[in-house]
Amino acid sequence: MSKTEVNQELFHQYYSRWIHVYKEGAIRKVTMAKYLLTLEWIKKLSPNLLLCDLNRITYQQLLNEYAHHHEKQTTMDFHHQLKGAILDAVDEGLLSRDPTRKAVIKGRPPRIKKPKYLNQFELQTLITKLNLKGELNWDWFILLIAKTGMRFSEALAVTPKDFDFSHQTLSINKTWNYKEGGGFQPTKNRSSVRKIPLDWQTIVQFSELVKNKIEDEPIFAKKKIFNSTVNSVLTRHCKKANIPIISLHGLRHTHASLLLFAGVSIASVARRLGHSNMTTTQKTYLHIIQELENRDIDIVMRSLSNLS
Known part of the structure; x- marks a missing residue:
């Protein structure tokens, strides 16, 4: 892929390419399903976000949008799944800086959870x-x-x-x-x-x-x-x-x-x-x-x- 093509690549396209190159066949199906679900959320929340436009503000906005629908721990998991791909983009020179640095993790108030164990x-x-x-x-x-x-x-x-x-x-x-x-x-x-x-x-x-x-x-x-x-x-x-x-x-x-x-x-x-x-x-x-x-x-x- 040429540099011009990379500059015009949507973030969800890059993320899709990344999980299929690095994760497919290397992780369990149930874990792969979580990455694919994360991909669907990126498409839903930021369908037009270009990889080259990913910075601390646009990344935080994506996290904030996700946090509107999920609890804090789930948002943290979402952040970690994205961060792996983004750090690789930085290593490859596709991004000049790490946009995930100092990200603030928010989320909806946790639901009243059922007891996890018995005495x-x-x-x-x-x-x-x-x-x-x-x-x-x-x-x-x-x-x-x-x-x-x-x-x-x-x-x-x-x-x-x-x-x-x-x-x-x-x-x-x-x-x-x-x-x-x-x-x-x-x-x-x-x-x-x-x-x-x-x-x-x-x-x-x-x-x-x-x-x-x-x-x-x-x-x-x-x-x-x-x-x-x-x-x-x-x-x-x-x-x-x-x-x-x-x-x-x-x-x-x-x-x-x-x-x-x-x-x-x-x-x-x-x-x-x-x-x-x-x-x-x-x-x-x-x-x-x-x-x-x-x-x-x-x-x-x-x-x-x-x-x-």
Whole structure:
């Protein structure tokens, strides 16, 4: 593309070219879908913005327009997706300066969010309402996520051979592509491949449940599955137990929060959840970590006062 053509290239055209060159085939489909959604918003909000006209003011105007429709965190994600492409444009000499520098992130007031996790009593109450008799069903699926903190797609991909009953572990090495009709696919990242230790009771239960099942076939994913279907089952149980209604992903948060409150290290929780690094765990559970730090300060102060 000649310099004249580049000067007349619309920003959304450049961004489209950038994501297809640098992102297509290198990231998961679900992540690619987010980049493509960002592209649609650029077309909608700034359809006539030329790449060469991108400066701090025009970029801030684009962010402000986006922020009218979204919460602050969503606007921050939008900004980060644009920034990668724009910094490459600066490196290539297509822009003389970085227009994203000192960008101000705004957004609509956050909605009242549903509870993300249950406390130990609430989880125990939920488990008592599950139908855990007889054959495998979605109640067993709910229990397994609560006991392991697995992602929804990871739990769907579990096969009998993933259980190591003698060592009391469950191997996570694949996911189930439920969004596209089924089939195994890789885990979210390399850190997601892991072995999760299980308590003896869960081991005994699942050793019976998977007996005589085909070793390399998923024990839960028998047909096309929708996340909403299983979440409806969980919602029904939450209502029956008279506890806050959470999602399946909320069970993952519940699992992690109970471990943190029990004193398990952030590093161990990160490994169990399959996070790529501890920073992800710290950001996700910052409110719990701060609460634990406050509790630690109280312990320190009491210990010091005993020295006098």
